[in-house]
Amino acid sequence: MDDLTTRPAYVVNLSWHVIAWNSAANDLFGFSTREYERRNILRIVFADPDMRWRFGAWREDAPKLVAQFRYDLATAPDDLAMLALVETLTQVSPDFRRWWKNADSEPPRRAMRSFMTASNTRQDFNHETLVVDEHRHLKMVVCFAEQTPC
Numbered sequence: 699m700d701d702l703t704t705r706p707a708y709v710v711n712l713s714w715h716v717i718a719w720n721s722a723a724n725d726l727f728g729f730s731t732r733e734y735e736r737r738n739i740l741r742i743v744f745a746d747p748d749m750r751w752r753f754g755a756w757r758e759d760a761p762k763l764v765a766q767f768r769y770d771l772a773t774a775p776d777d778l779a780m781l782a783l784v785e786t787l788t789q790v791s792p793d794f795r796r797w798w799k800n801a802d803s804e805p806p807r808r809a810m811r812s813f814m815t816a817s818n819t820r821q822d823f824n825h826e827t828l829v830v831d832e833h834r835h836l837k838m839v840v841c842f843a844e845q846t847p848c
Contacts (some may be wrong), residue, residue: 706823712770712835713779714739723841726752726813740767744791754812754820758785758843764797774835 706723787794815820823841829835
């Protein structure tokens with residue numbers, strides 16, 4: 699992961715807590731400054747008002763994250779960490795609460811696509827999710843800078 703110096707990459711567990719990251723991902727999300735409980739992709743997206751402005755297409759991407767998390771929860775419907783996260787987010791985020799209650803046909807997505815960098819410029823990404831350890835439900839999300847057409 700550290701060899702991906704210009705590509706943000708991070709590893710999440712089943713409840714989307716970030717357990718490893720590279721410096722490019724840390725630059726976007728500030729993982730190293732967050733306590734473990736707050737180092738969760740959904741918490742960052744829905745419960746951190748300081749980060750919300752950094753997601754360039756928040757309204758388009760955030761419901762897709764909810765759809766993906768709902769899909770992941772279906773694989774472990776009794777997972778206490780996931781259920782607690784849903785409870786917390788329904789209390790702190792009206793948007794999460796609405797999208798969680800009104801499950802629709804949003805296509806799942808594990809990562810946000812656009813970010814505002816520290817220099818206040820928009821960076822668009824494509825991303826891939828790779829299974830790191832199927833039995834421990836570890837996945838790595840790697841963001842690739844979107845290429846502009848020739």
